[in-house]
Structure formats: C-alpha cells, structure tokens
Amino acid sequence: MSHNRPMTMPSAVSKTLLEHADTNPGSPAVNFQAEAPPTDAPPIDAPRERPMTTIAATAVQPDVIPRADTKTATDSSRAFSSTLGDISCLNPRMQCRDVDVWYADKQAIKNISLDIGRNEVVSMIGPSGCGKSTFLRCLNRMNDSIPSARVSGSIKIDGQEILDKHVDVVPLRARVGMVFQKPNPFPKSIYENIAYGPRIHGLTNHRTELDELVETSLRKAGLWEEVKDRLDQPGTGLSGGQQQRLCIARTIAVSPEVILMDEPCSALDPIATAKVEELIDELRTNYSIAIVTHSMQQAARVSQRTAYFHLGDLIEVGTTEQIFNQPQHRLTEDYITGRFG
Amino acid sequence: MTLPLLLLLILVAMALAYQLVRKQAIKNVGGVSGIKQLHSLPAYYGYYAALWVGIPALLILLVWFGLHDRIITALMIEQMPASLTAEQSSGQVSLIINDIKNLATGNITSGRITEDIQATADHYARLRDIAQMTLWGLIMAATLAGMSLAWRRAKPEFRARNRVENTVLVVMVVFSSIAIITTLGIVLSVLFESILFFQEIPWTQFFFGTEWSPQIALRSDQVGASGAFGTIPLFTGTLLISAIAMLVAVPIGLLSAIYLSEYAAPAVRGIAKPVLEVLAGIPTVVYGFFAALTVAPYIRELGDSLGLHVASESALAAGLVMGIMIIPFVSSLSDDVINAVPQSMRDGSHALGATQSETIRRVIFPAALPGIVGGILLAVSRAIGETMIVVMAAGMAANLTANPLDSVTTVTVQIVTLLTGDQEFDSAKTLAAFALGLTLFVVTLILNIIALHIVRKYREQYE
Incomplete structure (x- = not known):
C-alpha cells in the first residue's frame, strides 16, 4: 500500500510553517513532496470495506479537500484555537459555534465549532480525554446532570438555540437521542424498553398504535426478526449486540432527528459491531448521526465526515476520506497513523 | 494465678519460637542474601513455629481445664475410706466431697472434721499439686516439641507459607462455627422447652385460641385457676403495631431514600444521611418513654378533643414511635439499593x-423494587421483635382488637412478663414464653429468608 503523497514533513519545516500559516493562510507553503522522502510516511490504515481506488480518486480531487494548501502543524503547544478544515456543511441539522465546557475549573473542551448535516454520519475521533464525549453530550444537554459542568457558546438545532437555560430538555432529547457506550436496556421486557419513550412523550393513543410503533422501531433497528416471538422477555436477556440494537430501536421509537452515539460498539464483538455499523449506515437515510469512536476503521467505514479532537480542541474536520488520506494537521496524522503517544 | 502465668509462658514461648526459627530459616540458606532460595518469606517459618508452639499448648490447657477436676475427684473418691461413704445418700456424699475440697483449699467446711476426712483432704491436695505440675510439664514439653519440630522443618524447600495460611483458615472456620453453634444451641434449648409446653397445652389451643390469660393455679380451688393460652390476641396485637409502624416507616423511609439518592446535593446528603441513621442508634428504651410520656398523652388528648375514646396506652402511640425507629432501616437499605x-x-x-x-x-x-421489598421485610422482622416501646407504650392487656386506639399487647411483651420474677420451670406459664419465643423466631426467620432471597435475586440482575 504505497501512497502518492507523503504525509509527514520534517518537524523543522513544520515549526517555521506554524507562523506562516497563521499570518498568511492563503499563501501556498513549501512543496513537501520535494522535501520529504516518499518512504517516510507509513500508509494510513485504510478503510477495509472501501476500495482503495475510490479513496485515491477523491484524494487527488483538489476541490474535495478544503484549504489543502494551508498545511499547518504544531507541537503539542496550545498556540492555536482554530480548527483546520471546513467545520460547516451544506445542509446542517445542528450548528455548534464556540462551544466551551468547564468541569468546575477545568476546561474540558475549547471553542468547538462544528456542523452536523442532515443524513450524514459525523464521526469524532481522538485520544481518550480529548473531549469528544463531552462535546457529544452537549448536543442533547446530557451534561446538565453533572452539577459542576458549565457549557457556553451556541448550539442550534434547525436554527433553534438549545443551550439557553429556558429551553426544555425534554422535547430536545426527544429530537436528539443518544446511544451509550455500554448497552443499557432497562430491566423490563423488550416491548416495554421500546414503548418507554413513546409512553413518556404520549406519542400514541392506542395500544395498537404502540404495538405498531414498537414493531417499526425494532424493524428499523434490524432486530424484529430476532425478537418478535419474545417481546415479553427481559431486554437484559439479549446478547450484547442485540442489546445495543435494542437501545438504538428505543431511541428511534421517539422519532428523533439526530442520534448521538458514544462508542456504541466498544463493548461488542466484531460480528455484533458489523451489524451495528450496517445499521448506522441504513439509519443515515432518515437521521443525522454523530458518533464517537475509538476505532478508526469504524470511523472510516461508517462516517462521511470526521472530526479529530485533541486535548479539548477540535483540531481538524473534513470528509472522512480526506482526514484519513490527507490529514492537514500533524496531530491528526500522528493519531490516525498510530504514532500518537 | 496459674492460668495467667501459663498463658504468659505460652506467649513468650511463641515469640521466642518465631524469632529463633525465623533466624534459623535464614541461616539455613546462608544468610539474608540467600532468602530467595527459601520457599516462603522467613517470617512464615517464624509464624509456623509460633503456631506449633501455641496451638498444642493451648489445646492442652483447654482439655486440662475441662477434665482435671473430674479426674482428680474420681481419683480421690477411689482412695476415700469406705467408712465415709457407707450408708449415705448421694447428696450427702457430694456434701462430704465438697467439705474435703474446701478443707484442702482452706475454706470453711460445713461439718465436723474427722481424721478420715482430713486424710482424704490431704490426699486431694497432693493430687492437685501433682496435676498442677503435670500441666506445667506437659505445656513445657509441648512448646519445646513444637519448637524443635518447626526448627527441623525450617529448610528452604519447606512450604511454610501454605501451612500457615491453611492454619489461619482452620482457625477462622473454628471461630465462625462458634457463632453458628451458639445459634443452634439457642434454637434447640427453646425448642426443647417448647416441646415440654406443648405436652401440657394442646397446640390447637395455643395457635387458635382467642383468649390469653396465662395464670396457673397454686391451689385447685383458686379463682380464675385455669390459664388460657390462646395466642391469637398476641399475634393480632403484634401485627397491628407492626402494621402501624410500617405505615409510618415505609413512606417516610422510602421517600427520604429517594430524595437522598436522587435529588439531594452531595453536601445535603453528607449531612442528612448520617443524621437519619442516628435514629437507629437511639436505645429503644428511650423511644419507649418518648412514646409513653410524650406521644401517648398527645394522642389521647387529640382523640378526646375529637370525641374518640383513646386508651392511655394505645397501639397507635407504640406503632407511631416504632415506625420512627424503623425509618433508618427502610431508608438506609432502600438508599443502598x-x-x-x-x-x-x-x-x-x-x-x-x-x-x-x-x-x-x-x-x-x-x-430497585425487589431490593426495597427485601429492606422492608427486614424492617418488619425488626418491628415484630421490638419489645421495649410496646412494653412502655402499648400496655399489657391482651385485647383481641383491630382498633389502633385500644391498648394491645404483643408476643415479645408477653414473653417479658412471663419470664420476669421468680419462675418455676415445670409450669405451663413459664414454658409458654419459650413456645412464644419459638413461634416468633420461626416467623421472623421466614421473613428474613424471604427478604434475603429477594435481595439476592435482585443482585444478580445487573451482573
């Protein structure tokens, strides 16, 4: 797996580039191809299920890669706060601008701006403690339950601000559902697990409507065939992968617009993971999905856009192909090539 | 005098054995640098020696204290002149033996001291001295033998750690069996007395009779001579008071548990939870006079102002205060769950x-419901077994009533009244206490088993 374009640059060059790029973002910088030996860059762990040719094709399209010429790098210094790449998208469902989160005195995420588009999967990657889960939890205000957490900035869903204290979280969370790292079905029957959300929001009038809703939700989550004969059995009795799909079905049942997934497959085996990923891909046709993952292969497989977080900063955003093939920032590159300490 | 000295000797010997054998183990591998060759750390060889010194010696001491008196007495009786015991009843013989022992120890004797008695007393004293010497000898021998055994075993390949840990295990098993055996002993003693009771009073009357008046006639023509042993009024009273207590404790306990675990800020919780648990630390007798002197009069006045007749000692007063007492049981267990x-x-x-x-x-x-139910059942057992509050606040009258404003009595209160004062253990009145105790024990045991079962089942759910 060789690559046309080398991805690393000597760190001396990158130091000089730092000032350069900040002051003069538009100017073309150094020609790296000349400076960096071609064998220096280990190839990126390419997405398994996508043919290499597609990636190569998109990678050489200059239009697809925003600001490709402003290749910037830093050491681990915190000298920047702006994000590389295009944080916005054409048809945004949610727009986050300058979001800061503090836990007591510690700032967990800094100045994050990111859009989540309609019918797309945005994956958030980054080392542990980089704030990606914190950011995800801002999107449906799950951080409210942490007494020391403070959130500032602006997050809009369909143009409507959600961070305002006067915004009721109940309808918000019905619109922005969440699936957690560990499957957490309620210790109730499979049916009751799905019916829980519709009941508290009063979505159905009759038992038959509820029955239908439960069935459609389970069908959408690809679980109906496996559980239709045992809807009255406890949801905790399912296998891990089934439990996670049950939780997805439970989220779908309240017809959200956005689904947040916080490492949804980290507790699952590869087969269950594959099923959930397949499901995520299908769900994209109806929902916007933001997924936090530690598996870069997973990010590459399921997402259209990828955001790389590092120590509370959003370092780089771009199409998944671009992030994985032509990361603009050295930190991103170090992370996806596995060189990150 | 002898015992503390002996114990001291054993302790010193153990300490000595520990040090000596530990050093020996190190020496056997050629000093500290060779410790790695030892199977176990040197201290384990020391512990092993200490155990070998201490345990046999302590066992000898135990056996000796259990048996020496009997053996010496038997030896002495063998040597006693026949004239002393001839034509005497067994009671008189034991009196003489007591005299002899008293004489030997220099205490006051009851009868005249004959030559024979004096001689036997001398013999007894001699025997005791010999026994004493034997004990010292035996213990010294045991400690020495233990030490030399451990000394010889302090070789690098010897698995001292495993031996020591096994011994510790055995010691712990022995100690935990003490608790179990004691419980068993209590149950059996209550059971045997209850069997005696049921030989006098038919169990049908005991369990289904509606009248409780446990008098036994001293003379056959006495007024009210026949006792009645129907326990239904007692169990009704117990049930009534427990029900009132649970009506108070469950809502208050449960809601405070929910508040503390779900809503309260950590600071509030940090103060409120211990304060709530202080309720469990108040002695029940304090609750008792609080109920009798504060709550009961208040309830009566309140009832009077409403035109109700309230007994000065009412089930309501006792139940309310008992409920307050039980709140921490419910709230603490529910909070945990x-x-x-x-x-x-x-x-x-x-x-x-x-x-x-x-x-x-x-x-x-x-x-959390299964766990909460388990907690509530444990609280119910506590309520059923509670005595002091009821004695002081609910009265002694065995009324068969469901009216909380009446005075009632409970099983535990009746046990107390049956057993206070002078008792004769062949009367049904006294034995009734054991039958009541056994019944109560069985009831609370069943409740506890159900509660524990539910709690355990709940625990499995998330794992």
Whole structure:
C-alpha cells in the first residue's frame, strides 16, 4: 500500500510553517513532496470495506479537500484555537459555534465549532480525554446532570438555540437521542424498553398504535426478526449486540432527528459491531448521526465526515476520506497513523 | 494465678519460637542474601513455629481445664475410706466431697472434721499439686516439641507459607462455627422447652385460641385457676403495631431514600444521611418513654378533643414511635439499593427525554423494587421483635382488637412478663414464653429468608 503523497514533513519545516500559516493562510507553503522522502510516511490504515481506488480518486480531487494548501502543524503547544478544515456543511441539522465546557475549573473542551448535516454520519475521533464525549453530550444537554459542568457558546438545532437555560430538555432529547457506550436496556421486557419513550412523550393513543410503533422501531433497528416471538422477555436477556440494537430501536421509537452515539460498539464483538455499523449506515437515510469512536476503521467505514479532537480542541474536520488520506494537521496524522503517544 | 502465668509462658514461648526459627530459616540458606532460595518469606517459618508452639499448648490447657477436676475427684473418691461413704445418700456424699475440697483449699467446711476426712483432704491436695505440675510439664514439653519440630522443618524447600495460611483458615472456620453453634444451641434449648409446653397445652389451643390469660393455679380451688393460652390476641396485637409502624416507616423511609439518592446535593446528603441513621442508634428504651410520656398523652388528648375514646396506652402511640425507629432501616437499605441501580439506566432514561421523576417512577423504582421489598421485610422482622416501646407504650392487656386506639399487647411483651420474677420451670406459664419465643423466631426467620432471597435475586440482575 504505497501512497502518492507523503504525509509527514520534517518537524523543522513544520515549526517555521506554524507562523506562516497563521499570518498568511492563503499563501501556498513549501512543496513537501520535494522535501520529504516518499518512504517516510507509513500508509494510513485504510478503510477495509472501501476500495482503495475510490479513496485515491477523491484524494487527488483538489476541490474535495478544503484549504489543502494551508498545511499547518504544531507541537503539542496550545498556540492555536482554530480548527483546520471546513467545520460547516451544506445542509446542517445542528450548528455548534464556540462551544466551551468547564468541569468546575477545568476546561474540558475549547471553542468547538462544528456542523452536523442532515443524513450524514459525523464521526469524532481522538485520544481518550480529548473531549469528544463531552462535546457529544452537549448536543442533547446530557451534561446538565453533572452539577459542576458549565457549557457556553451556541448550539442550534434547525436554527433553534438549545443551550439557553429556558429551553426544555425534554422535547430536545426527544429530537436528539443518544446511544451509550455500554448497552443499557432497562430491566423490563423488550416491548416495554421500546414503548418507554413513546409512553413518556404520549406519542400514541392506542395500544395498537404502540404495538405498531414498537414493531417499526425494532424493524428499523434490524432486530424484529430476532425478537418478535419474545417481546415479553427481559431486554437484559439479549446478547450484547442485540442489546445495543435494542437501545438504538428505543431511541428511534421517539422519532428523533439526530442520534448521538458514544462508542456504541466498544463493548461488542466484531460480528455484533458489523451489524451495528450496517445499521448506522441504513439509519443515515432518515437521521443525522454523530458518533464517537475509538476505532478508526469504524470511523472510516461508517462516517462521511470526521472530526479529530485533541486535548479539548477540535483540531481538524473534513470528509472522512480526506482526514484519513490527507490529514492537514500533524496531530491528526500522528493519531490516525498510530504514532500518537 | 496459674492460668495467667501459663498463658504468659505460652506467649513468650511463641515469640521466642518465631524469632529463633525465623533466624534459623535464614541461616539455613546462608544468610539474608540467600532468602530467595527459601520457599516462603522467613517470617512464615517464624509464624509456623509460633503456631506449633501455641496451638498444642493451648489445646492442652483447654482439655486440662475441662477434665482435671473430674479426674482428680474420681481419683480421690477411689482412695476415700469406705467408712465415709457407707450408708449415705448421694447428696450427702457430694456434701462430704465438697467439705474435703474446701478443707484442702482452706475454706470453711460445713461439718465436723474427722481424721478420715482430713486424710482424704490431704490426699486431694497432693493430687492437685501433682496435676498442677503435670500441666506445667506437659505445656513445657509441648512448646519445646513444637519448637524443635518447626526448627527441623525450617529448610528452604519447606512450604511454610501454605501451612500457615491453611492454619489461619482452620482457625477462622473454628471461630465462625462458634457463632453458628451458639445459634443452634439457642434454637434447640427453646425448642426443647417448647416441646415440654406443648405436652401440657394442646397446640390447637395455643395457635387458635382467642383468649390469653396465662395464670396457673397454686391451689385447685383458686379463682380464675385455669390459664388460657390462646395466642391469637398476641399475634393480632403484634401485627397491628407492626402494621402501624410500617405505615409510618415505609413512606417516610422510602421517600427520604429517594430524595437522598436522587435529588439531594452531595453536601445535603453528607449531612442528612448520617443524621437519619442516628435514629437507629437511639436505645429503644428511650423511644419507649418518648412514646409513653410524650406521644401517648398527645394522642389521647387529640382523640378526646375529637370525641374518640383513646386508651392511655394505645397501639397507635407504640406503632407511631416504632415506625420512627424503623425509618433508618427502610431508608438506609432502600438508599443502598437505589444507588446500586446503574447510572446507565438513568442516562438511558434521561436521553429519551424522561424527566427526573419519570425516571425514578418508571425505571429506578421498578429496578430497585425487589431490593426495597427485601429492606422492608427486614424492617418488619425488626418491628415484630421490638419489645421495649410496646412494653412502655402499648400496655399489657391482651385485647383481641383491630382498633389502633385500644391498648394491645404483643408476643415479645408477653414473653417479658412471663419470664420476669421468680419462675418455676415445670409450669405451663413459664414454658409458654419459650413456645412464644419459638413461634416468633420461626416467623421472623421466614421473613428474613424471604427478604434475603429477594435481595439476592435482585443482585444478580445487573451482573
């Protein structure tokens, strides 16, 4: 797996580039191809299920890669706060601008701006403690339950601000559902697990409507065939992968617009993971999905856009192909090539 | 005098053995640098020696204290002149033996001292001295033998650690069996007395009779001579008071547990929870006079102002105060169970747009319910067994009533009244206490088993 374009640059060059790029973002910088030996860059762990040719094709399209010429790098210094790449998208469902989160005195995420588009999967990657889960939890205000957490900035869903204290979280969370790292079905029957959300929001009038809703939700989550004969059995009795799909079905049942997934497959085996990923891909046709993952292969497989977080900063955003093939920032590159300490 | 000295000797010998054998083990591998060659750390060889010195010696001491008196007495009786015991009843013989022992120890004797008695007493004293010497000898021998055994075994390949840990295990098993055996002994003693009771009073009367008046006639023509041993009024009284107590304790305890675990800020919780648990630390007799002197009069006045007749000692007063006493049982156990519901359940519910109260009502409470029920059942056993409050606040009259304003009595109170004062153990009145105790024990045992079973079942749910 060789690559046309080398991805690393000597760190001396990158130091000089730092000032350069900040002051003069538009100017073309150094020609790296000349400076960096071609064998220096280990190839990126390419997405398994996508043919290499597609990636190569998109990678050489200059239009697809925003600001490709402003290749910037830093050491681990915190000298920047702006994000590389295009944080916005054409048809945004949610727009986050300058979001800061503090836990007591510690700032967990800094100045994050990111859009989540309609019918797309945005994956958030980054080392542990980089704030990606914190950011995800801002999107449906799950951080409210942490007494020391403070959130500032602006997050809009369909143009409507959600961070305002006067915004009721109940309808918000019905619109922005969440699936957690560990499957957490309620210790109730499979049916009751799905019916829980519709009941508290009063979505159905009759038992038959509820029955239908439960069935459609389970069908959408690809679980109906496996559980239709045992809807009255406890949801905790399912296998891990089934439990996670049950939780997805439970989220779908309240017809959200956005689904947040916080490492949804980290507790699952590869087969269950594959099923959930397949499901995520299908769900994209109806929902916007933001997924936090530690598996870069997973990010590459399921997402259209990828955001790389590092120590509370959003370092780089771009199409998944671009992030994985032509990361603009050295930190991103170090992370996806596995060189990150 | 002898015993403390002996114990001291054993302790010193153990300490000595520890040091010596530990050093020997190190020496056997050629000093500290060779410790790695030892199977176990040197200290384990020391512990091993200490155990070998201490345990046999202590066992000898135990056996000796259990048997020496009997053996010496038997030896002495063998040597006693026949004239002393001839034509005497067994009671008189034991009196003489007592005299002899007293004489030997220099105490006051009851009868005249003949030459024979004096001679036997001398013999007894001699025997005792010999026994004493034997004991010292035996213990010294045992400690020395133990030490030399351990000394010889302090070789690098010897698995001292495993031996020591096994011994520790055995010691712990022995100690935990003491608790179990004691319980068993209590149950058996109550059981045997109850069997005696049921030989005098038919069990049908005991369990189904509606009248309780446990008098036994001293003379056959006495007024009210026949006792009645129907326990239904007692169990009704117990049930009534416990029910009132639970009516107070369950809502208050449960709601405070929910508040503390779900709503309260950590600072509030840090203060409120210990304060609530202080209620469990108040002696029940304090609750008792609080009930009798404060609550009962208040209830009576309140009842009078409403035109109700309230007995000065009422089930209500006792039940209310007992309920207060039990609150910490319910709240503490429920709080634990509610906290044991994983945070992921709360997150899952909140993420679906459920409010805090919906989450508690529909997810947390059902999930915690088995544990809460278990906690409540444990509290019920506590209420049934409670005595002091009821003695002081609910009275002694065995009324068969469901009116909380009446005075009632409970099983435990009757046990207390049956057993206070001088008793004769062949009368049904006294034995009735054991039958009541046994019944109560069985009832609370069943409740506890159910409670523990439910709690255990609940625990398995999230694992």
